Amino acid sequence: MSIIFNALPLPPIPEFGEPFYRSAEQAIEAINMHAQPQGFAVSKRGSQPKRVRIQCARSRAYKAQKTTNHQSTTRSTECPYRATLHLRSDPDITSNHGLWDIQIVESGHNHDRQPGHTFAIHQTRQIDRFRIQVIAGIHQGSSPSMISQGIKNQCEAIGEEFTLNPDRIGRFIFDYRQSDLGGYSQIQNLLKQDNDQWIIHYDVDTDDQLTAAFLVHRSSIELLRSNPFFLWMDCTYKTNRYHFPLLDIIGESSVGATLAKRAIGSAADPVPKDNYDR
Structure with a gap:
């Protein structure tokens, strides 16, 4: 395994002033908000009712696949970063939807800092934040490139790192059509509606x-x-x-x-x- 470096500390304390989070999802989002500017990302790797395991997005084993045309590899490095979320057992606190704390098991990463667009988790987070704009673009008939450029302009205006690309937008459009439009395009839905x-x-x-x-x-x-x-x-x-x-x-x-x-x-x-x- 490579030498461990680039330690990622705990994210800042939540806005309500306590070192706890209202849900495991909020805690993971807080870590990723803290990690993205530093060139990292985390994801959930396993959960129990009162315990959630978090690992670096590069924690999986490195794999190389060679085909007749080209050789593709994963970005995984078996990164050792680990953290655990614990649900506090105090009944007076857990009655308020439960409060979760973060414990860092291993704070070091074995890879260099990398831009946000190389992490699928950061792409998903950004597309969730701009979901309304993306869906509006779908219904207007905009291409993935046009939607991507519009989000990029907004990110530049607010000083946020742009992590998307037309391919990621295209996958979202496909998933949206499968779930919300039944697999049809907008014009097909228009023509088939009663x-x-x-x-x-x-x-x-x-x-x-x-x-x-x-x-x-x-x-x-x-x-x-x-x-x-x-x-x-x-x-x-x-x-x-x-x-x-x-x-x-x-x-x-x-x-x-x-x-x-x-x-x-x-x-x-x-x-x-x-x-x-x-």
Whole structure:
């Protein structure tokens, strides 16, 4: 094993003035907040009801994998850093959701300090902090690179280390679609939803690719029937994520109420066959 150096001390005392934490998760987050500027990261390696073991993110055994094209290795160094979280057994204290303290078992690391983007735990922590912005970007159709750049700009503005990259954002988008969108893209969810307020029609080709779609709110149909005199049409081309030529149709009544229709076509976003019944 390499020589042990780069000791990581305990994080500062929590804000409420006691050397305890309200939960094990809060204690781990406090250690990582303290560790990231110093070039380290920790993660949970095992837990019991009143005891949680923490190790360095580089604590696993080093592995090298050689393929015909390239050789890939892990960043693990069997780092000896260890800490333990203990739940205090005093019933007067544990009644307040439990208070956890930290005990350092081994404070030394056997690897150099490394930037935050090399630790998956710091990437996850940052994406959790910017979750609202990432999800907003997903629904706006932004690419992983655009979302990543937006977060980077915010980090620079507040002086925070930027740890993400488009690949990590792409994995989050995939997981989000699997869990929150059922594996579909935003436009697929739009087309398959059952909403009485909207009229949606679309066509697909023989390869199950969406070729055209028409969307209009039912209230706009009523306005058009009573005010069919003036319509404004504006067509944009390849300005969105799916490269749809987009035609907006806008109308206005005599009292200033507006109606809107939207037609799109020539795209490459597959739509499941079980959603063709509209």
